[in-house]
Each structure stands twice: as C-alpha cells, then as structure tokens.
Amino acid sequence: MSSIQPFHLAIPVYNLDTCRTFYRDILGCEEGRSSEHWVDFNFFGHQLVIHYKPKSEEELHTNSVDGKDVPVPHFGVVLQWDIFHAFAENLKTKNIKFVIEPYVRFEGLVGEQATMFFYDPSGNALEFKAFKDITQLFAK
Numbered sequence: 001m002s003s004i005q006p007f008h009l010a011i012p013v014y015n016l017d018t019c020r021t022f023y024r025d026i027l028g029c030e031e032g033r034s035s036e037h038w039v040d041f042n043f044f045g046h047q048l049v050i051h052y053k054p055k056s057e058e059e060l061h062t063n064s065v066d067g068k069d070v071p072v073p074h075f076g077v078v079l080q081w082d083i084f085h086a087f088a089e090n091l092k093t094k095n096i097k098f099v100i101e102p103y104v105r106f107e108g109l110v111g112e113q114a115t116m117f118f119y120d121p122s123g124n125a126l127e128f129k130a131f132k133d134i135t136q137l138f139a140k
Contacts, residue, residue: 006045006046006047007046007047008046008047008049009043009046009047009048009049009075010038010048010049010050010051011048011049011050011051011075011124012050012051012052012053012122012124013050013051013052013053013120013121013122013124014052014053014054014055014056014122015121015122016037016038016039016050016052018121018122019039019050019120019121019122020034020039020050022120022121023039023041023043023048023050023120024041026091026094026096027043029041029042029043029044029048030042032047036052037051037052038050038051038052043077044077044079046077050122055122058123060123065105066105066106068100069099069100070100070117070127071099071117071119071125072125073125074117074124074125074126074127075124075125075126075127076126076127076128076129077128078129078130078131078134078137079128079129079130080130080134081114081130081131081132083130084102084114084128084129084130085102085114085130087128088102088114088116088128091116091118096118097118097119098116098117098118099117099118099119099125100115100116100117101116102114102115102116103115103116104132110136110139110140111131111136111139112131112132112133112136113129113130113131113132114129114130114132115127115128115129115130116128116129
C-alpha cells in the first residue's frame with residue numbers, strides 16, 4: 001500500500017469531559033488542541049475531533065453482517081493483526097462493553113479479519129479491525 005494520508009473526522013458528543021477521558025485514557029489517544037466546545041485527538045495517526053452537541057434521541061440502526069448486528073454509522077481504524085489483539089485485551093481490562101466482542105470473521109476466506117465494535121460514552125459506534133493479510137483490505 002502507498003503512504004496513507006491522515007483523515008479528519010469530527011463527531012458529536014453530548015458530554016465533552018466524559019468523552020475526552022474515554023478517547024484519551026481508555027483508547028490511549030494523545031490530546032491536541034481544544035476549546036470549551038471541542039477537543040482534537042491523534043486517533044491512531046488520524047485527526048479526530050469531538051465536538052459538543054446537545055443530546056438527542058436518535059434511533060440506533062444496525063445492518064446484519066456475518067450474522068451480527070453491525071451499528072450504522074460507525075468508524076474506526078484498521079490495525080496490524082498483533083496490535084489488534086493486544087488492544088482488544090487492553091480494552092477488556094478497562095471493562096469496555098462490546099456491542100460485538102472481538103472475533104475473527106470470514107475465517108479462511110478472502111478478507112479474513114478480526115473485528116470488534118463498541119460505543120463511546122455519547123453513543124458513537126467504533127469498529128476496530130485487522131486483516132490477517134493486509135493486501136486483502138479491498139479484495140473482492
């Protein structure tokens with residue numbers, strides 16, 4: 001793969017302090033610039049900004065993938081295989097409540113990957129994954 005440019009993603013959170021702690025202390029993201037209404041993070045080499053937005057009652061939606069209810073929308077990062085598994089174990093020690101527990105899907109098939117889903121404190125769905133063979137990231 002060629003060098004990947006960092007993406008920028010801004011997401012709404014209804015409790016800035018709680019989410020700041022989650023991304024910094026639970027996920028281990030380095031904090032960057034901030035104001036009273038937003039905080040920048042180094043999200044695995046990408047720029048993630050949490051922006052305060054009052055809580056709203058939005059209906060959660062899922063799509064079935066591999067027999068599991070995948071939250072939509074969601075975002076995350078593709079990690080290296082060994083880093084994914086170490087990260088998953090670390091999250092378990094921090095009592096993360098998984099929507100989909102870490103597991104390997106499409107085992108033995110094109111696109112074999114480890115994946116896990118969980119929510120941040122404001123209900124934003126995150127997926128972390130790792131491909132057994134990273135060259136299959138976009139394979140059909």
